[in-house]
Amino acid sequence: MANVLVIHGPNLNLLGEREKEIYGEADLVQINSEIKKKALGLGHQIEAFQSNDEGEIVTQIQKAAENYKAIIINPAAFTHYSIAIRDAVAAIKIPVIEVHLSNIYAREEFRQKSIISAVASGVISGFGSQSYLLALEAVNSLIE
Ligand code: DQA
Numbered sequence: 001m002a003n004v005l006v007i008h009g010p011n012l013n014l015l016g017e018r019e020k021e022i023y024g025e026a027d028l029v030q031i032n033s034e035i036k037k038k039a040l041g042l043g044h045q046i047e048a049f050q051s052n053d054e055g056e057i058v059t060q061i062q063k064a065a066e067n068y069k070a071i072i073i074n075p076a077a078f079t080h081y082s083i084a085i086r087d088a089v090a091a092i093k094i095p096v097i098e099v100h101l102s103n104i105y106a107r108e109e110f111r112q113k114s115i116i117s118a119v120a121s122g123v124i125s126g127f128g129s130q131s132y133l134l135a136l137e138a139v140n141s142l143i144e
Contacts, residue, residue, distance in 0.1 A: 002047035004139055005068040006035055006132065007060060009076030010052040015101075023101050024128045031129045035072075038133045042140045046072075054078055058088045065092035070139040072132060074099045079114045090119040095142045097135040100125035 008028060011018060016027030026034075032048045039046045047068075051057050057078065064071050071089075073096060078085050089096045096119075103126030104111045117123050122138055124131045 002045040003069045003143075004039060004044050004046045004136070005060070005064045005071045006032070006046050006048040007057060007071060007073040007075075008048065008050035009057065009074055009078050012074060012076055013050050013052070026129050031132065034129060035132050035136065038136050042136060044136070044140065054082055054084055058084050061085070061088040061092060061096075065094055068094060069143045070094050071096045072099055072135045072139065073097070073116075074101070074132075075116055079104070079116055080110060081115065083115065086115050086119055089116060095121040095139065097121055097138050098123045098125075099131045099135045101128050101131055102126060
């Protein structure tokens, strides 16, 4: 049974073709398989999904608290304005690691503010697809 849920937010289904100079060449299938491989090495199993829909992400966060030990989430554009996702993260007790491929603090002003960070267990931003792997290391030490 998977014990870590990985959530990819809006437009991340376009990775590998979308703004490659910022987000890199790898597509979501490749990134998910890297995450799966790393997770297995650490003795965890991940379930990953992508959604462009804020409500679906909120529902999955609520449900995850029953079935998973931790969440790794790249909320993508919702990072900057979704109070609903923030409230869902704040409502659950399992650790939630916020991840970004790009360094949001080095980008446009509107991206420099995350409204999720204050309720996340921690944030990893700016290491490309490696950010997800670093998040797994963090999860590993948090749920050991
Ligand atoms: C992102 C950064 C966000 O500002 C942006 O809207 C994304 C991806 C990242 O992974 O760097 O879609 O979360």
